[in-house]
Amino acid sequence: xxxxxxxxxxxxxxxxxxxxxxxxxxxxxxxxxxxxxxxxxxxxxxxxxxxxxxxxxxxxxxxxxxxxxxxxxxxxxxxxxxxxxxxxxxxxxxxxxxxxxxxxxxxxxxxxxxxxxxxxxxxxxxxxxxxxxxxxxxxxxxxxxxxxxxxxxxxxxxxxxxxxxxxxxxxxxxxxxxxxxxxxxxxxxxxxxxxxxxxxxxxxxxxxxxxxxxxxxxxxxxxxxxxxxxxxxxxxxxxxxxxxxxxxxxxxxxxxxxxx
Numbered sequence: 001x002x003x004x005x006x007x008x009x010x011x012x013x014x015x016x017x018x019x020x021x022x023x024x025x026x027x028x029x030x031x032x033x034x035x036x037x038x039x040x041x042x043x044x045x046x047x048x049x050x051x052x053x054x055x056x057x058x059x060x061x062x063x064x065x066x067x068x069x070x071x072x073x074x075x076x077x078x079x080x081x082x083x084x085x086x087x088x089x090x091x092x093x094x095x096x097x098x099x100x101x102x103x104x105x106x107x108x109x110x111x112x113x114x115x116x117x118x119x120x121x122x123x124x125x126x127x128x129x130x131x132x133x134x135x136x137x138x139x140x141x142x143x144x145x146x147x148x149x150x151x152x153x154x155x156x157x158x159x160x161x162x163x164x165x166x167x168x169x170x171x172x173x174x175x176x177x178x179x180x181x182x183x184x185x186x187x188x189x190x191x192x193x194x195x196x197x198x199x200x201x202x203x204x205x206x207x208x209x210x211x212x213x214x215x216x217x218x219x220x221x222x223x224x225x226x227x228x229x230x231x232x233x234x235x236x237x238x239x240x241x242x243x244x245x246x247x248x249x250x251x252x253x254x255x256x257x258x259x260x
Contacts, residue, residue: 001234003211005045005134005189008227010155010182013045013218025179026219028152031133033141040140042148043183045217047131047191051116052087053217054210058112059085061213065245072250076257079121083257084112088119095122106256107200109248111241115203121260128199129207134191136183143190151187154179157223182225201240209238 013029030041059081063069068077082088106125107114117127136151137144144151158177183189195204211230218226 001193001195001207001232003134003191003193003230003232005191005217006229006231007183007185007187007189008229009185010153010225011045011187011218011228012180012182012220012225013043013049025154025181028181028183031135033135035141038140040148042138042140043136043152045134045189045191047133049217050134050191051131053214054207055087055112055116056085057213058206058210062112062245066248066250072254072257076254079257079260080253083118083120084110087117088121090119090124091121093122098123105252107203109252109256111200111202111206111244115199115206123260128196128203130194132192132194134189137188137190144188151184152181153184154181180220180225202244205238205241208236209241211236212238 011028012026014026028043029046031044032039033042062084063081068080072080103125113125115128118125135141135143136148138148138151139146140148156177156179193207195207211232214230215228216226217228220226
């Protein structure tokens with residue numbers, strides 16, 4: 001499934017900069033791409049960021065539709081949310097063997113978990129899809145009208161101190177200006193989602209439903225960044241997932257979480 005993401009407002013997607021002095025600018029993530037023997041540093045949105053947004057949106061909707069807050073006790077609720085929305089975590093006590101039928105039932109009851117995979121504290125569940133980088137359409141790659149630098153801008157902002165709380169004059173604290181490197185409104189990104197051969201129609205439909213739910217991506221969303229529209233070269237049919245979203249067995253889910 002090929003997807004096209006259009007920026008409806010500037011998009012900020014920070015690069016990995018630990019240990020790198022970038023001054024007061026938050027740079028947009030870029031990846032090196034070889035096109036006909038020339039390597040270009042092209043802005044891109046990581047597949048993991050895209051998956052993360054879909055994971056959280058699908059999980060929150062699932063919890064709301066199935067009244068998870070009311071039907072499952074808080075401890076189990078929190079562990080289930082961590083596994084589904086955040087990818088979980090692995091503990092010290094890992095299981096050395098798993099019943100394949102048990103894993104099949106987890107996949108059946110929680111297609112979101114099956115689609116995106118998770119660390120379920122004592123074991124891993126592999127996902128059923130691969131989401132690649134969403135790469136900026138640009139002249140350098142022969143995919144866009146403008147070069148990548150034209151599609152990037154630096155937006156100046158300032159962090160102010162709350163003068164009612166801090167004695168600014170005494171501490172000599174001044175407003176801190178900084179820059180955010182962003183891809184401009186109207187720019188487009190192209191990417192691809194590849195499903196495993198054994199992925200079910202419900203799992204594929206769950207991804208399609210997640211794509212329909214996305215309207216923001218990247219950082220600084222509260223400041224107006226990251227509004228997006230996503231289209232695909234295939235029909236984004238979420239019917240199978242939507243009609244089965246409330247068909248889960250809560251007793252099985254409760255026992256599954258208690259067991260880990």
